Amino acid sequence: MSSALLPSTPPSADAGHSFTRQFSLPQALADLFKVRLVTLVVLTAAAGYLLGARAQWQPGLLLWTVVGTALAAAGAMALNQRLEMHRDARMERTRSRPLPAGLLRPATATVLGIAAAALGVLTLALGSGPLPALLATAVVLLYTLVYTPLKVRTSANTLVGAVCGAIPPMIGWATARDDLGLGAWLLFAVLFLWQVPHFLALAWMYRGDYARGGFRMLPADDPEGHLTGMAAVLHTAALAPIPLLATLHGLAGWISAAGGVLLTCWLLWMAMGMARRRTEASARRLFLSTLAFLPLTLGLMLADSGRGRPIPATMASLSAATVDASTPTANLGNP
Numbered sequence: 001m002s003s004a005l006l007p008s009t010p011p012s013a014d015a016g017h018s019f020t021r022q023f024s025l026p027q028a029l030a031d032l033f034k035v036r037l038v039t040l041v042v043l044t045a046a047a048g049y050l051l052g053a054r055a056q057w058q059p060g061l062l063l064w065t066v067v068g069t070a071l072a073a074a075g076a077m078a079l080n081q082r083l084e085m086h087r088d089a090r091m092e093r094t095r096s097r098p099l100p101a102g103l104l105r106p107a108t109a110t111v112l113g114i115a116a117a118a119l120g121v122l123t124l125a126l127g128s129g130p131l132p133a134l135l136a137t138a139v140v141l142l143y144t145l146v147y148t149p150l151k152v153r154t155s156a157n158t159l160v161g162a163v164c165g166a167i168p169p170m171i172g173w174a175t176a177r178d179d180l181g182l183g184a185w186l187l188f189a190v191l192f193l194w195q196v197p198h199f200l201a202l203a204w205m206y207r208g209d210y211a212r213g214g215f216r217m218l219p220a221d222d223p224e225g226h227l228t229g230m231a232a233v234l235h236t237a238a239l240a241p242i243p244l245l246a247t248l249h250g251l252a253g254w255i256s257a258a259g260g261v262l263l264t265c266w267l268l269w270m271a272m273g274m275a276r277r278r279t280e281a282s283a284r285r286l287f288l289s290t291l292a293f294l295p296l297t298l299g300l301m302l303a304d305s306g307r308g309r310p311i312p313a314t315m316a317s318l319s320a321a322t323v324d325a326s327t328p329t330a331n332l333g334n335p
Contacts, residue, residue: 023103028098028103028104029098029112031097031098032077032078032081032097032098032099032104032109032112033074033075033077033078033112033116034074034077034081035074037073037077038070038073038074038077040294041069041070041073041165041168042066042069042070042073042168043295043298044168044169044172044187044191044294044298045065045066045069045168045169045171045172046062046065046066046172047169047172047187047298047301047302048168048169048170048171048172048173048176048184048187049061049062049065049172049173049175049176050062050172050176050302050305051169051172051173051176051183051187051251051252051301051302051305052172052173052174052175052176052177052183052184053176053177054305056176057176060127061127061128061175061176063127064123064124064126064127064128064175065124065127065128065132065171065172065175067120067123067127068120068121068122068123068124068127068128068132068133068136068171069120069124069136069168069171069172070120071116071117071119071120071123072116072117072120072121072124072136072137072139072140073120073139073168074116074117074120075112075113075114075115075116075117075118075119075120075140076113076117076139076140076143076144076164077113078109078110078112078113078116079109079110079113079114079117079140079143079144079148080143080144080148081097081098081099081109082099082106082109082110082113083144083148083149084148084151084213085097085099085100085106085109086100087152087213087214087215088100088213090212090213090214091206091209091210091212091213092209092212093206093209094209094213117140120136120140121133121136121137121140124136124171124175128171128174128175129174129175129178131174131178131179131180132171132172132174132175135167135170135171135174136171138167139164139167139168142160142163142164143161143164146160147160147161147164151215151216151217152214152215152216153216154216155216155217155218155220155221157216157217158195158196158199158200158203158217158218159196161195161199162191162192162193162195162196162199163192165191165192165195166187166188166189166190166191166192166195167188168191169184169187169188169190169191170184170185170187170188173187182249183246183249183251186242186245186246186249186251189242190239190242190294190297190298191294193235193236193238193239193242194239194290194293194294194297196231196232196235196236197232197233197235197236197267197271197286197290198287198290198291200218200219200228200231200232201232201274201283201284201286201287201290202283202287203217203218203219203228204219204225204228204274204278204280204283205280205283205284205287207219207220218231224278225275225278226275226278228278229271229274229275229276229278230275232271232274232275232286233268233271233272233275236264236267236268236271237264237268239264239267240261240264240265240268242260243256243257243258243259243260243261243264243297243301244257244260244261246260246301251301251305252300252301252304252305253304253305254304255300255303255304256300256301256303256304256305259296259297259300259304260297260300260301263293263296263297263300264293266289266293267286267289267290267293270282270285270286270289271286273285273286274286
């Protein structure tokens with residue numbers, strides 16, 4: 001099997017380096033499908049489902065959601081690497097990936113990517129419903145046909161990529177609710193805003209590498225880093241009201257709201273540190289902080305889910321309390 005997957009010629013000279021890497025088919029496929037990143041995508045989709053379903057969650061539906069989302073995301077990752085293989089060969093951090101390293105044939109990556117994406121969408125359509133399948137299709141197409149080409153044209157590609165990464169929790173929510181209500185959009189907002197400081201920190205750390213690959217990241221247009229730091233700070237600050245909105249909507253309780261605000265303040269401090277210093281060390285601290293922020297925030301929402309009171313219910317309770325308070329005390333004991 002490995003002989004069919006391996007190219008008949010060595011890696012392209014475009015890499016500008018001479019290196020060897022021992023072939024391992026499972027590892028090559030894991031790298032092609034970016035298993036670690038797909039795992040994060042799946043966890044956000046699962047969180048979206050559990051927050052949408054609450055106590056009525058079903059293991060079967062959760063499994064369909066997880067498997068379908070994982071396959072669709074893995075397919076998009078493989079197709080992205082196929083489209084960027086020659087640019088990846090120029091970059092230190094990506095030149096050992098299966099395609100630029102010559103471990104897999106480009107045609108193999110294309111076939112596996114299309115097959116995985118199609119199977120993922122089909123899995124969601126059969127097990128989760130048409131709306132989750134439509135959302136997964138949108139992610140695959142947006143990621144491969146819009147985000148990937150934009151990476152070499154404009155630094156705004158980061159925002160398009162953030163849209164792609166913010167849709168998976170909506171897939172889970174749509175599986176549970178069969179709609180895209182306010183709760184789904186609040187989850188979208190968390191993922192969208194979180195990705196900006198997360199990726200800008202990465203782009204600042206590897207700005208030279210991205211430049212060698214020909215990718216137009218914001219640091220390429222902002223060599224001093226002032227705009228990069230400001231963008232990280234503003235998008236992080238925009239996260240602050242979301243935990244409160246989630247609680248007022250009934251998505252989670254006040255413990256989640258308080259914890260979410262504290263976590264956002266901590267992340268904002270890290271973003272401000274990067275904006276002030278603009279060093280690789282400060283960018284790395286922000287990057288690592290974003291890795292901790294997301295699971296902690298979603299974990300708090302899950303642990304405290306359903307304890308918030310939607311605004312209409314809160315207003316109804318206040319109205320009832322007002323009526324009771326205005327009722328004469330003598331009437332309370334009347335039959």
